[in-house]
Amino acid sequence: MSTSDVRVRFPPSPTGYLHIGGARTAIYNWLFARKHGGKMVLRIEDTDADRSTEDSIRGIIDGLEWLGLDWDEGPYFQSAYAAEHAAAAERLLAQGNAYKCFCSKEELEARREAAVKARADYRYAGTCRDLSPEEVASREAAGAPYVIRFKVPRGEGGVAFKDLVYGGIERSYNDIEDFVVVRSNGQPLYLLCNVVDDIRDRITHVIRGQDGLTNTPRQILLYRALDVEPPTFAHMPLTLDLNKAKISKRSHGEVVAVQFYREQGFIPWALVNFLVLLGWSPGDDREIFSPEELIEAFSLEGINKANSIFNYRKDDPKFFTDPKAININAHYLRTMPVAQLAELVKPVLEREGIWDAAYEGKKRQWFERTLEMTRERFHTLKDFATLGRAWFADDFTIDDKARQKNLLKHPQLMEWLPELADRLEALPIITPEEAERVARELAETHGVKPGIPVNGARAVITGQIKGPSMFEVFAHLDRDTVIRRLRQAPEYF
């Protein structure tokens, strides 16, 4: 097989949002396709009609697009191929690979419950497996509803396959029950639809979560019955929470949704970079990858077999998601080309109503310099509009700690700060050097350490307790703004 024959698929069911676990599956598929010059197919598994609305589909696609994961074909919709699914079921029936089962749902459920109660193993007993054609015909004629079950081989032997992550997997026939492929209402089930779709889409590699591992032997049986060579399988470990439970929106909330990261000011690629590391490693110490580097480094062999844990603590005051994710995002924030960062900050400021069109015009340089000065201590794009608000707008609020520690502690600042304003105003042009000189002179005049007036100025000018060198700030910010905010200092006391 030439490498360009690789075809993978990402088949989400529409849920209205992209789950980070799903995103991780998409990422691995995408990387594998890109690495081998293959194609990725997006297929929406919308057979469950009540869950599939236009909005719920949109949510998935939005998430993928935001992450920058592109696909080569699709989106295809599973529901569009109902006729093919039904035809496959007919074929299985005609070939004797499947049979009609008239057992009632209630009856089966009762048996299952009894088995659970008796702590026994439950499996369909095969009651209808050997019904005579006459019997089948008469029940059908009587209008008895039936499902179609796959006829799993009986006796010795089993299904074996080589998983690209887990290695050899084997399951004996005896452990596989005659599973249902078509509902009593005539609708084929996922197991069959999925196989039929993968055959039609000529999928060569199925890369999916480990929760699909037990489906694989049954699906291989389906491939065989349909006389098609099964694809290669690669199952990836799951992502769990700190209690080793599956992460879900129901129990963990928005943190599991990709959209949440967009709202929180994540850089899309940073999230991809974080997610790919959750269960995969290049085999060396690298952790930060450009898309090209990641495609180059990626391989299914690097996927870990053990489940990984998404290190998220609900209500953690310091980290709103896995600390490593935030760290990686912060890394990109402070190292990416500033022009590129500007593109990402723009919508954030726009949303807050503090964007100035001149930032793309004559204030472009000033804007980019501002980003450079502030990004060192920010973690998300949102920080530019919150912690960094004073750089772009007058409606910032002063941090309480900054007010307590750098202002109220030194009541004389009520006079010193306006005095600093006077001294700065007297300068023909405020340079960092000149600003430092006048600030130090002022401190000396009053016999205090320079840090006192300087940090007081930081509080009233930036609203923060921390930030870049204030001498740089005096010179960088609009002269009138600096002087005005210093003169307003007494208002904070």
Place this chain on the structure above:
RNA sequence: GUCCCCAUCGUCUAGUCAGGUCCAGGACACCGGCCUUUCACGCCGGCAACACCGGUUCAAAUCCGGUUGGGGACGCCA
């Protein structure tokens, strides 16, 4: 309960397939120091793991068996 899978620092992981170079390396988080007008960045240092028991071997995180623990599947969901 049955079947399948897994097991290295708090978390993500390297090392396991080809046993010795590993009294186990990196990253995040945490703690300390340096730098500094502040904080961050950066740099330096610290804390911290081979689940347990047995076997094979001159030698085991690495191979084998068992135990324990965890996860997944067991739907007329996808």
